[in-house]
Amino acid sequence: MEDYFSRYKFMGDYRLRKAFSHYFKKEKDYTIVPVPISEKRLQERGFNQVVGFIDHLHFMPLLEKEEGLSQHTLSRNKRLQNKNTFTLKAKVKVPNKVLLIDDVYTTGRTLQHAITVLKEAGAQDVRSFSLCR
Structure with missing residues (x-):
């Protein structure tokens, strides 16, 4: 998976998205x-x-992300200390039930931050799915 993500995300081999x-x-x-x-x-x-x-x-792109440090370069402790860089897009209505999709689950901090924003905006039930952990 490390090779896969290296090629897909960092080398830009977009064809791999279908794998x-x-x-x-x-x-x-x-x-x-x-x-x-x-x-x-x-x-x-x-x-x-x-x-x-x-x-x-x-799908609905409800969230935006401010520029922050690249997660793959940070240690576990640094990832856990990162501030929430997600915000809700302007003038969107958040549904009650959300399935949040991410590529890699490492510490869970990214999902925790996104879930916080969605729940504060009114989502009642937020589930998540990540391709790998």
């Missing part, structure tokens, strides 16, 4: 929300790796 897309399915009554990347990272990479996995599904 695991069959793991991402619509869950009844849940709105699919991808974990966003910052605008700077999107410009550098050219795509959001999570959106690549789910581009065959209907």
